[in-house]
Amino acid sequence: xxxxxxxxxxxxxxxxxxxxxxxxxxxxxxxxxxxxxxxxxxxxxxxxxxxxxxxxxxxxxxxxxxxxxxxxxxxxxxxxxxxxxxxxxxxxxxxxxxxxxxxxxxxxxxxxxxxxxxxxxxxxxxxxxxxxxxxxxxxxxxxxxxxxxxxxxxxxxxxxxxxxxxxxxxxxxxxxxxxxxxxxxxxxxxxxxxxxxxxxxxxxxxxxxxxxxxxxxxxxxxxxxxxxxxxxxxxxxxxxxxxxxxxxxxxxxxxxxxxxxxxxxxxxxxxxxxxxxxxxxxxxxxxxxxxxxxxxxxxxxxxxxxxxxxxxxxxxxxxxxxxxxxxxxxxxxxxxxxxxxxxxxxxxxxxxxxxxxxxxxxxxxxxxxxxxxxxxxxxxxxxxxxxxxxxxxxxxxxxxxxxxxxxxxxxxxxxxxxxxxxxxxxxxxxxxxxxxxxxxxxxxxxxxxxxxxxxxxxxxxxxxxxxxxxxxxxxxxxxxxxxxxxxxxxxxxxxxxxxxxxxxxxxxxxxxxxxxxxxxxxxxxxxxxxxxxxxxxxxxxxxxxxxxxxxxxxxxxxxxxxxxxxxxxxxxxxxxxxxxxxxxxxxxxxxxxxxxxxxxxxxxxxxxxxxxxxxxxxxxxxxxxxxxxxxxxxxxxxxxxxxxxxxxxxxxxxxxxxxxxxxxxxxxxxxxxxxxxxxxxxxxxxxxxxx
Numbered sequence: 068x069x070x071x072x073x074x075x076x077x078x079x080x081x082x083x084x085x086x087x088x089x090x091x092x093x094x095x096x097x098x099x100x101x102x103x104x105x106x107x108x109x110x111x112x113x114x115x116x117x118x119x120x121x122x123x124x125x126x127x128x129x130x131x132x133x134x135x136x137x138x139x140x141x142x143x144x145x146x147x148x149x150x151x152x153x154x155x156x157x158x159x160x161x162x163x164x165x166x167x168x169x170x171x172x173x174x175x176x177x178x179x180x181x182x183x184x185x186x187x188x189x190x191x192x193x194x195x196x197x198x199x200x201x202x203x204x205x206x207x208x209x210x211x212x213x214x215x216x217x218x219x220x221x222x223x224x225x226x227x228x229x230x231x232x233x234x235x236x237x238x239x240x241x242x243x244x245x246x247x248x249x250x251x252x253x254x255x256x257x258x259x260x261x262x263x264x265x266x267x268x269x270x271x272x273x274x275x276x277x278x279x280x281x282x283x284x285x286x287x288x289x290x291x292x293x294x295x296x297x298x299x300x301x302x303x304x305x306x307x308x309x310x311x312x313x314x315x316x317x318x319x320x321x322x323x324x325x326x327x328x329x330x331x332x333x334x335x336x337x338x339x340x341x342x343x344x345x346x347x348x349x350x351x352x353x354x355x356x357x358x359x360x361x362x363x364x365x366x367x368x369x370x371x372x373x374x375x376x377x378x379x380x381x382x383x384x385x386x387x388x389x390x391x392x393x394x395x396x397x398x399x400x401x402x403x404x405x406x407x408x409x410x411x412x413x414x415x416x417x418x419x420x421x422x423x424x425x426x427x428x429x430x431x432x433x434x435x436x437x438x439x440x441x442x443x444x445x446x447x448x449x450x451x452x453x454x455x456x457x458x459x460x461x462x463x464x465x466x467x468x469x470x471x472x473x474x475x476x477x478x479x480x481x482x483x484x485x486x487x488x489x490x491x492x493x494x495x496x497x498x499x500x501x502x503x504x505x506x507x508x509x510x511x512x513x514x515x516x517x518x519x520x521x522x523x524x525x526x527x528x529x530x531x532x533x534x535x536x537x538x539x540x541x542x543x544x545x546x547x548x549x550x551x552x553x554x555x556x557x558x559x560x561x562x563x564x565x566x567x568x569x570x571x572x573x574x575x576x577x578x579x580x581x582x583x584x585x586x587x588x589x590x591x592x593x594x595x596x597x598x599x600x601x602x603x604x605x606x607x608x609x610x611x612x613x614x615x616x617x618x619x620x621x622x623x624x625x626x627x628x629x630x631x632x633x634x635x636x637x638x639x640x641x642x643x644x645x646x647x648x649x650x651x652x653x654x655x656x657x658x659x660x661x662x663x664x665x666x667x668x669x670x671x672x673x674x675x676x677x678x679x680x681x682x683x684x685x686x687x688x689x690x691x692x693x694x695x696x697x698x699x700x701x702x703x704x705x706x707x708x709x710x711x712x713x714x715x716x717x718x719x720x721x722x723x724x725x726x727x728x729x730x731x732x733x734x735x736x737x738x739x740x741x742x743x744x745x746x747x748x749x750x751x752x753x754x755x756x757x758x
Contacts, residue, residue: 080186085194087291092183092194095123096174096201114275120267121198123171124205125277131165138163147212150219158208168207171200180318185292192293341369346380353385353394357455358468360391361475378482387486388427390472393456396420408447419444422497423452427467428490433457434464441501481655488651495644618658623667626659627675631700635711636680639669640693672698680715682722709737710749 116123130136145159159165175181182193248256256262278284307315340348345368352367353359365377385392396417404413419442426433439449457465476483497503626649631637637645646668650659673679680697684690699715702708713736717724730746733739741749 078189080189080191082191082193083294085192085292085294087295088194090197092196093121093123094181094183094196094199095171096199097169098203114277115272116275117267117270117272119270121171121173121200122267123200123202124272125169125202126166127169129165129167131161131163141165144208144212148208148215150215158211168205169202170205171202174199174201180316183292187293194292337367345372345376346383349377349380350384350398353381353392354398357394357399358388358391360469360472362472364392378479382482382486386424386489387483388424388456389431389467389469390475390483391469393424393427396424399455406445406448408451409445411444411448415444416448418442418497418500419448420452420455421493422501423449424456425490425493425497427456431467432464441503481660484660485651485653485655488647491647492644492651619661619663620671622657622659623663623671624675627668627671627677631672631675631677631698632703635703636697636699636715638694639665639696639698640691642668642672642698643693669696669698676701678715680719682718683720684722707749713737714749 113126114123129141131138131141141164142162144164145162149157149159149162178196178199181196181199183196184194185192278288340351343351348368349364352364361378361381364381365372365374368377381392384398385394387393397413399420400413400416402413405411406416419438422442423433423438426438433453435446435449435453438452439446442449453459453465456468458468460466626646630642630645643665646663650657653659677698678701680699682695682697684695688695699711701712701715703711710733713733714729717729717732726743726746729750730741730743733741733746733749
């Protein structure tokens with residue numbers, strides 16, 4: 068209050084808004100004027116403007132009679148620019164530098180908060196500015212002088228070799244045909260600096276007339292700075308509350324926000340990221356980071372995030388490699404996209420990158436030449452794959468960039484096992500697409516493992532296995548001796564069915580659970596972080612505990628029955644692949660994760676009404692033993708049962724049968740005269756999985 072009393076209001080001024088020059092009024096900011104230049108002498112001054120760009124060029128006269136003007140320097144500049152001859156194209160017709168060109172640039176991108184004010188008779192009239200331009204000297208005449216100098220030098224050199232110029236040499240001309248421009252290429256071209264400069268140069272100059280300060284036309288135009296009517300009807304914008312008036316006069320500044328460098332479109336701040344759903348957060352993080360341990364992912368998502376929900380979401384966009392999460396290929400290369408290097412479609416890129424990821428599940432090291440030889444992709448694409456998840460080492464190859472995450476593997480064995488099943492399915496697809504050889508499937512042994520997760524040597528593992536075998540053998544021997552003693556003490560020992568006692572005489576060859584890891588590789592037999600000994604219910608000598616056997620048998624029988632009803636003929640290899648995919652779709656802790664051996668699977672196939680077809684494959688076949696075992700559903704209850712049985716009998720005698728033989732045999736056995744289309748239908752229905 069004391070400050071207000073010391074600073075009383077001495078005058079109130081009415082403010083009016085002038086509209087006559089709205090969107091026409093510009094403010095020019097000139098440099099400091101030299102003593103030899105006058106703004107009043109306009110006889111040699113011209114002006115032109117490009118309205119869309121708000122670009123102005125002014126030519127102002129220089130007073131050559133001013134004592135501060137250096138005449139010799141002006142003559143030298145004119146001589147360098149125009150030469151000795153003077154014509155209409157000369158810049159300085161008077162052979163003196165008698166004018167100066169000024170070019171404009173925008174001083175502010177947002178001029179809505181600026182206005183020109185004029186005060187008259189206790190009234191303040193405001194006119195909004197349409198633009199603020201800063202005028203700076205232009206030195207294009209120096210470029211013209213350099214061009215003249217080069218032309219003179221070329222002319223002098225040309226005179227010495229006039230005889231050579233007289234002879235027309237034949238020159239080779241290269242003709243190139245441009246390819247059709249894609250939409251992406253067109254957008255890049257439109258946004259390029261060269262294209263923008265060309266667009267600006269295409270706009271024509273509009274020549275202006277300059278009127279001096281004391282000219283009558285200037286006086287007339289100056290009257291438009293005043294509001295034409297003082298009535299309230301024409302000044303309703305200013306009949307506002309004080310706060311609204313100040314807001315109109317000084318609107319909130321958005322200039323600072325516009326001047327800030329724009330972040331790339333694929334970059335989000337952490338604050339913006341956490342406003343998205345959890346699944347989108349994880350997808351964006353994995354797409355940008357590409358390889359991340361689970362602990363780091365949790366820390367980026369913030370405190371309070373449910374780890375179970377994160378695990379559920381991350382499996383949708385990433386795969387587990389050496390205990391770390393690597394973004395899926397189809398996330399990086401969506402459908403209908405292509406390689407920026409070679410133009411290869413996204414589907415081919417995804418297969419190539421999946422091969423690189425699968426190689427890292429087998430070993431910590433990958434050789435670039437081997438990847439290029441298998442995938443047949445260009446070196447730039449292969450390098451991108453490797454840079455996503457590995458680091459180049461001199462004379463060694465590419466090493467996976469993160470150490471093996473043993474903590475995650477121990478805490479989440481179910482997730483690890485499910486990921487292992489997924490990798491088995493990916494491996495099967497890669498084998499078919501790339502025709503992988505054994506040398507590609509077998510991991511290479513490194514002389515030194517720089518980041519070995521388990522410090523257990525091969526000799527120690529062998530000794531541990533031997534000790535376990537001896538322990539199991541000792542227990543079996545004790546049980547056998549006990550049962551033998553009971554049999555001798557029993558009076559009905561003669562009637563005892565001794566063969567019913569099953570004894571493993573060779574405990575070394577104890578039947579292992581069905582192999583779902585395909586090959587031993589990384590981490591002393593660990594494939595993708597799963598040890599064969601880990602599991603909630605370990606089978607003993609190939610048999611499950613009694614309480615779990617019934618549930619496992621029911622689940623396994625349901626799987627086998629449903630599978631053979633869809634695909635009537637399957638090899639053991641294909642059946643195991645389908646079983647692995649079925650396991651991957653089951654929830655963690657399911658009874659089938661207890662361990663299913665090959666023998667249990669084959670016995671269940673026979674129990675469900677299927678038969679093994681002994682196809683006489685040639686001895687020199689390259690197929691694996693599992694691919695040579697063929698099982699078929701003998702009776703499916705459909706109209707093709709008899710036809711299918713005839714076909715299976717034929718293939719049990721020969722692994723290759725001609726179509727005419729099949730047609731004649733079907734007609735003979737089934738009593739039907741089948742044509743070629745009907746035979747094809749029978750073959751397709753009966754052998755849909757092999758067709």
